[in-house]
Amino acid sequence: MMATLTGKGAISLLSATPSPVNFGNVSEGSPSTQTLKLTDEGDESLVITSISASGKDFSVSGVTTPQTLTPKQSVTLTAKFDPSSAGAETGNISVVASGGAVGITLSGIGIAPNAQLVPSTTAVTFGNVTVGKTVTQQVTLKSTGNSDADISNITVSGSGYSLSGISQPMKLDPSQSAILTVSFDPKAAGSVPGTVTIYSNAPNSPLKIGLSGDGTTTDQPAVELKWEQSTSPNIVGYYVYRSLKAGRSFSRLNSQPDAGTSYTDNTVASGQAYVYVVTSVNSKSVQSPNSNAITVSIPAN
Secondary structure, three states, X not given: XXXXXXXXXXXXXXXXXXXXXXXXXXXXXXXXXXXXXXXXXXXXXXXXXEEEEEOOOEEEEOOOOOEEEOOOOEEEEEEEEOOOOOEEEEEEEEEEEOOEEXXXXXXXXXXXXXXXXXXXXXXXXXXEEEOOOOEEEEEEEEEOOOOOEEEEEEEEEOOOEEEEOOOOOEEEOOOOEEEEEEEEOOOOOEEEEEEEEEEEOOOOOOEEEEEEEEEEOOOOOOEEEEOOOOOOOOEEEEEEEEEEOOOOOOEEOOOOOEOOOEEEEOOOOOOOEEEEEEEEEEOOOXXXXXXXXXXEEOOOO
């Protein structure tokens, strides 16, 4: 008598995604991480017995071995690239499991850190300000390098000038910005020079921004403009333009885009009428069309 046996063999299969892993350019001192997923693609459980990374600046974490995965179950781990020098590097993550091993190729390029701190303007002009009144303007500080810009200290010189808006010390990630508010409250009539000095780890430290303003003892006419923030992407600031009502030939009032949504024009004359428009400016220095124009008439003395 002969018996016939039938059966189905079970297959264990471990997959890793993504694989390979490319970290791209990574600054020294600013490690980059990527999350990987290990999945049991077979039809029986498997046991991950060890996970290790090779390559001098690569490491792996997130999974304690031994780790059992049931069919279709996944577990995540974290690969890290922390370059200690500039140059291309390669490495590997080795995952050993019951039924075989999985290798994940790693690559990345270490680049030397390069902190850069760029102001929206290097000169702030307040014009005529009546003694006892305060006028404010804003300066945008942007980190444009490939590593963090660390602002350690900001000081201001000149009678009547003060600063607000930025806590010190401050760290700006690459492409991150912060707005510094400069106020002018003249104590006496006359021209008042000043300087904002910004200390950081950027090569242009200390960064200096010149300040100028004139204290007056009589009321100087001024026009305060306000507008709504643009909803367009990547807007870095706004330009303000002015013309005489009769001429309509516009002149730009601010040399650099202002990050705020207000502007005070202290250079108007009594008895004149002025027309104002505003444009938004994106990160590529492209300006929007003019806003709706407004006309402001300054009373005669």
